[in-house]
Amino acid sequence: MSDCHFALVDIKPRRLDYARQIAERILAKGFHPVPYGDLPPHLAAINRAQIAVQELAVRVVQERDPERVFQAMTLDPLTAMSCTLDQIREMTIELLEAHRALGLLSALDGKKLNPRAIMFDRKSDNPGLHVNPGSVS
Numbered sequence: 001m002s003d004c005h006f007a008l009v010d011i012k013p014r015r016l017d018y019a020r021q022i023a024e025r026i027l028a029k030g031f032h033p034v035p036y037g038d039l040p041p042h043l044a045a046i047n048r049a050q051i052a053v054q055e056l057a058v059r060v061v062q063e064r065d066p067e068r069v070f071q072a073m074t075l076d077p078l079t080a081m082s083c084t085l086d087q088i089r090e091m092t093i094e095l096l097e098a099h100r101a102l103g104l105l106s107a108l109d110g111k112k113l114n115p116r117a118i119m120f121d122r123k124s125d126n127p128g129l130h131v132n133p134g135s136v137s
Contacts, residue, residue, distance in 0.1 A: 049075065066096060066113040085118035 023034040039047065056072035059065065070092045073079055079088055093113050099105050 049077075061107045064107060064109050064111060066092075066108055066111050069096060070113055089113070089115065089118055 022036070025032045025034060038044075053072045053075050056068045056075070060068040060072070070089055073088050073092050074085060079091075083091065093115060096105065096108075096113055
């Protein structure tokens with residue numbers, strides 16, 4: 001996609017480091033891109049959410065960090081709605097192991113996602129008292 005196509009669909013905030021899909025008219029003299037202008041805010045928000053997942057997927061390979069796979073999976077709306085963070089982490093570990101068994105994880109150089117609790121069940125009897133879940137009792 002040439003640089004001129006980036007002006008055809010504008011997603012705020014404007015980022016030039018991802019591709020945009022555009023419509024084009026095909027005429028006798030060739031392809032002619034159709035400008036859309038600004039996307040409505042609700043559609044731009046959906047795009048930004050997906051772009052965040054895709055950026056994390058790229059970082060998995062660049063940083064060889066399986067933790068980024070987990071982070072990307074937590075951003076999936078259906079997964080986040082139906083699973084706790086601990087369940088998502090467990091599912092991520094299972095998926096990574098299944099892909100490793102098929103020989104599809106060479107980008108991680110053998111690194112594994114470590115199981116660890118994300119959710120904390122410590123509560124306070126005083127509802128006005130903030131409980132730091134990361135503190136050691």
